[in-house]
Amino acid sequence: MHKSKNTILMLASIGTFVEALDIAIINLTIPAIQAQFAIDYDTVQWLQTLYVLFFGGFLIIGGKLADKVGRRPMFLWGGAIFLLASLGAGVAPSFLSLAIFRAIQGFGAAILMPASLAIVTNTFQEPQERSRAIGIFSSFAAIGSGSGLSLGGMISTYWSWHWVFLINVPILAITLILALSYLPKGQQEKQQGSNDFLSGILLVLGLLFLTFGIHDLGNFNERPYLIGGCFTMTALLISLFVKRLLTSSHPLISPTLFQNRSLVISNLAFFMLGALFIGFLFLISLMLQQDMGYSSASAGLMLVPFSILSALIAKFAIPSLTKKTSPARLGVLGMSFMLVGSCTLLIAIYLDHPLFLVLCGAACISGIGMTICFTSLSVLGVKDVSIDQHGIASSLTSTTYFLGAGIGLSLLTLVSKFIPSTLAVGPLSLAIVMLYSILGIFLLLYLSYADKRSVAKRLQTAQA
Numbered sequence: 001m002h003k004s005k006n007t008i009l010m011l012a013s014i015g016t017f018v019e020a021l022d023i024a025i026i027n028l029t030i031p032a033i034q035a036q037f038a039i040d041y042d043t044v045q046w047l048q049t050l051y052v053l054f055f056g057g058f059l060i061i062g063g064k065l066a067d068k069v070g071r072r073p074m075f076l077w078g079g080a081i082f083l084l085a086s087l088g089a090g091v092a093p094s095f096l097s098l099a100i101f102r103a104i105q106g107f108g109a110a111i112l113m114p115a116s117l118a119i120v121t122n123t124f125q126e127p128q129e130r131s132r133a134i135g136i137f138s139s140f141a142a143i144g145s146g147s148g149l150s151l152g153g154m155i156s157t158y159w160s161w162h163w164v165f166l167i168n169v170p171i172l173a174i175t176l177i178l179a180l181s182y183l184p185k186g187q188q189e190k191q192q193g194s195n196d197f198l199s200g201i202l203l204v205l206g207l208l209f210l211t212f213g214i215h216d217l218g219n220f221n222e223r224p225y226l227i228g229g230c231f232t233m234t235a236l237l238i239s240l241f242v243k244r245l246l247t248s249s250h251p252l253i254s255p256t257l258f259q260n261r262s263l264v265i266s267n268l269a270f271f272m273l274g275a276l277f278i279g280f281l282f283l284i285s286l287m288l289q290q291d292m293g294y295s296s297a298s299a300g301l302m303l304v305p306f307s308i309l310s311a312l313i314a315k316f317a318i319p320s321l322t323k324k325t326s327p328a329r330l331g332v333l334g335m336s337f338m339l340v341g342s343c344t345l346l347i348a349i350y351l352d353h354p355l356f357l358v359l360c361g362a363a364c365i366s367g368i369g370m371t372i373c374f375t376s377l378s379v380l381g382v383k384d385v386s387i388d389q390h391g392i393a394s395s396l397t398s399t400t401y402f403l404g405a406g407i408g409l410s411l412l413t414l415v416s417k418f419i420p421s422t423l424a425v426g427p428l429s430l431a432i433v434m435l436y437s438i439l440g441i442f443l444l445l446y447l448s449y450a451d452k453r454s455v456a457k458r459l460q461t462a463q464a
Helices: 003-024 027-037 046-068 071-090 095-123 127-158 168-182 197-215 224-247 255-259 261-291 296-302 304-324 327-350 355-382 387-418 427-463
Strands: none
Touching: 003 046, 003 071, 003 095, 003 127, 003 168, 003 261, 027 046, 027 095, 027 127, 027 261, 027 296, 046 071, 046 095, 046 197, 046 261, 046 387, 071 095, 071 168, 095 127, 095 355, 095 387, 127 296, 127 304, 127 355, 197 224, 197 387, 255 261, 255 387, 261 296, 261 327, 261 355, 261 387, 261 427, 296 304, 304 327, 304 355, 327 355, 327 427, 355 387, 387 427
16 A cells, blocks of 8 residues: 555544543442442433434534545544543533533544544555455554554553543544644535435434433333333434435435445444444453452452454454455354354353463453454445445444444343343343344345345356
C-alpha cells in the first residue's frame, strides 16, 4: 500500500479503535461507579445501554451524512463530538450528567464510525487491496473491544474510573490534528436530496422504547402500563419508520439495498455477533470478579494477552485467510470459535471455574473469534454495494450490531431476574450466548451455500 494510503488507513482505524474501546472499557469499572454514586446494578447498566443505543440508532444518519456532506468533515465532526463528550463524562459530577455524556458519546461515535469506514473503502479501490484494508480497519475495532476490559480494570484500580473516559481525549486530539493534514479534501461530490432526519429520529426512539421495555420487563407486575406502553410505542414508531422508507422520495435507507443478499445476511449475522460479544464482555467481567474473586486490576491483567492475540490474528492470520477462503466461510470459522469459547465457559462453571479453562474460553471469543468475525462481516456488508452507498451500507451493518448488543444485553439482564442463579454468571446466561453463535453459523453457512449456487448458475449460463 502507498505510504499516504497507509496514513489514512491508520487515522480511520484509530477512530474505530476508540469507539470499540469505549464499549468494553466500562465493564470492569462498574463497581467503582456504583460505589461513588450509590446506585444499584440495574441503574448503572444504563451507561452501557445508552451508549450502544445512541451509537446504533444514529449510525444510519451518520452514514447518510458521510455520503451526502462528505467523509472528511463527518470524520472531523464525529471525532470532535466524541472528544468533548469523553471529557464531560470524565469530569461528570453526578450519575445523571454521566449518563447524558455517555449518550452523547454514542452519538459522536455514530457520526465518526461510518465516515471512517467510508474513507477506507473509497481510498482503497482495488478489490484485494480493499479487502486487506477493511480487514485491518475491522481488526482495530476487534482489538479495541478486546483491550477495553484489560485497560478498564487496570485504570479503575490504579487511577480512577474517570480516566476510562479521559484517556480518549489526548488520543482523539492527536488523531484530529493529523486528520486535518492527511485526509484529502473534496473526496466526493455532495449528493442532493433530503437526509430524512425524521426517519432517523423515529428509529432511535423506537429502539429506546424497545430496550427500556425489555430491560424493565422483570417489573411488569409493578409497572404494567408503563412497560406495555413502551412496546406499543416501539411498534408504532418502527411502523412509521418502515412506512417512510417505502414512501419517501429520498428515504434514509434505499429499499433497493435490501435486495443485496450478502448485505441482508451479514446484517442478521452482525445482530447475533453484537448480542454475543457484548454479552460476553458483560458476563466475563462478572465471572472473574464475583464468581472467582479477582480484583478488577487482576481481571484486567489476565485479559491483556487476548488483546495481543487479536493484533497477531489481524496482522498475520487474516490477510492469509482472506486469500484462501470466502468472507462467508471466514465468518463461519470466526463464529465457530465464538461457539467453542462459550461452550468452554459453560463447562468451566460445572468444574468450579478453573482459571485455565476460563481464559481459554475468553481467548476463543475475544482473541480469535471476534477479530475474524468482525473482519469477514464488514467485508460482506459492503460487498456488491456501489461506492456512493458505502457509508449507508457500513452504518446499517453497524446499526444491527449495536441493536443486537442492546437487546442481547437486556435479555441477559432479564433472564437473571426471572431465573436467578447462585452464581453471578449462571449456565442459562451462557446457553443464550451459545445460541447466538449457533444462529450466526447457520446464517453464514446459508450465505456460503447460496453464493456457491449463484456461481454455478452463472457458469451454466455462460456455457450454454
